[in-house]
Amino acid sequence: MPGLNFGRTLVAVVASVAVCLGGVDTAAALEKVRVLIPVRNIDEAFSPFVVAKEKGYFAEEGLDVTLIAVGGSNESAIQVSAGNGDVGAASPGEALVGIQAGKLDVRYFYSLYYQNIWHVAVLPDSPIKAIADLKGKKLGVQSLGSAGTTFGKAFVQQAGLDPQTDVAFLPVGVGAQAVTSVRQKFVDAVVYWDAALAKFKFSGLDLREVPAPEGIRSLPDVGLLATSDTIAKKPKMLIGVSRGVAKGYDYSMANPRAAVLITWKAYPEAKSKNPDPAAALEEGITVNQARLRIWNSPKTEDQHGRLIEADWQRLVDFFVAQKVLPGAVPVDRVITNQFVKDANSYDRQAVIADAKKTDVSKLD
Template sequence: MRRTGIGRKLALAAQVAVLMLGESHAARALEKVRILIPVRAIDEAFSPFVVAKEKGYFEAEGYDVSLLAVGGSNEAALQVSAGNAEVGAASPGEAIIGIQSGQLKIRYYYDMYYANIWSVAVLPESPIKSLTDLKDKKLGVQSMGSAGTTFAKAFVKEAGLDPAKDISFLPIGVGAQAVTSVRQKLVDGVIFWDAALAKLAFSGLKLRAVPAPERLRTLPDVGLLTRTDMIEKNPKMLVGIARALAKGYDFSMANPEAAVLITWKSFPESRSKNPNAAEAIAEGIAVNQGRLAIWNSDKIGPKHGLFVEADWQNLLQFLKDQGAMPDTPPLDKVFTNQFIDQINTYDRAGIIADAKKEDMAKLR
């Protein structure tokens, strides 16, 4: 039957509507990705992740990302290995031990921290002046799954103590609970990361760092890891997630105030409790930039996320020397640099320019 002019127009309109509906559905069909962040509460120290989500960098790569806080690096590595998340940010101590033993089917694919973030800290009046003074002492940790326990054991062993007998740990969380635990001397000190110590100081609890050997302070730390089978099954996702994160880092470095405000907006509990707005922002920026300072290194040039083989070999040897594992696994079992060139393929200058033009009034 021949269609009339009106019929043809209606049919064409219907076809256009179907096409538009299909395109709209395709636009919404983002692949869901879970990223584990190794802290109980996401804060300014992790602004690259939050910025990447809120500025649409993950979405532009085709991913609907959930940022999930967990109880430390060890938990992040375990959960990713178990398939309960696609990507995790984790300190490499326990993760490498699990890789070497074959218990964890994971591999790092994007490096983040080019220095160790952990330190033992005590009250200013504490008699603990060196790591050897930790004998028979109790250290507070965020949780027993925190990578801080791994580094604390390494610190005391370096000082000639037996980490299995000479030191104990108590999970004290962070924030008010940690402050109370230290002030009431339920613990003799803490093993916390840099941002946590900065926040304790802002809350009025100023602590003194116990000196640690330089070779321990400069060990590489947190990076992105995934299941080993994911490297073959979904390399596009891994590249997209890391590329968006790299953009979040560039944005944060170009406009730290905006990065802090974006983080506070997404995670209100991370906002400074200081009633003075200017001081609160200054505190947030101090935490943010203090952490992001170790997201880069002169050793990697312009390539974000590049693993420095010599540094990671030193880390593996360190873990072996500490008795954490019987032998060092091959580097290619621990990390891969295969995606780094693809990850760094984006308009970095454009991201930086956009960050500097951010409408700050809308964020405050």
């Protein structure tokens, strides 16, 4: 019956339009969130964030997240405090200084790194064997405003040296510029993060780490921060960001190969330049896992993102002792765990199972 068929067609068209409009409404309803990442180029070391966006974990929380690369942790904290970002990932050195001085109105609400990521490294044949051997030496850092400079000064001060007079910090950038500076001995040592050192190695520059005291190595590092106003007024958004990142971490640990490929697809410039695709992927996985191995700790009691108050107190005490902080700051002004329980409220095993069944051949 033609009339009946026409009616069915009309219903189908109306339904289709309704679905399309519904999709538009849903997209429009997503809350826009700016998350600042403290590197100039987002790469596989930050796969939990990229996976959370690309797999739709943020969207499931009603969030349209934009990941914004910034110059470093100090810039991340400053821009969030100024309202130019909603959430920032940042190393706590200069953030603590700003909080203590009342210049930065931010608090950490989710922990990412449970160990310090900064290392002093030298050429294999360097006579420098201990931090104290750096007296009179030049230390290369990404930039003078990077957290590496803050921690580098703390490292040498704890070794009994004066960071103002006994050593010189020189900005040598990243990538080829940094590699050249070390090879040609413009600097005697470098202070860089773990993933950067791994990439140096893949560029043919194999460095030797100068041992740092375990007390420093075990200090907490990068976490997610937001302003006090955001924490008070937008708990749902912060829980959503936290839960998305937690899922992204679970996915990345369950299938690092897929996590790296997802990151490279979203950020092609992050892909290894190794002409051998298999070797390039292995390099990416090495960088990814070198970073993610410190994203957890037995102290969290299986709660992703939990901030360990005693460790943050040690961090504050360390910075006061090394004169990075002019005075102590109460830990409850620095951190809050109020969102951690809700951030972990999801089916972790379902995320892991989904990651494991991902067909990586479709991600190339």
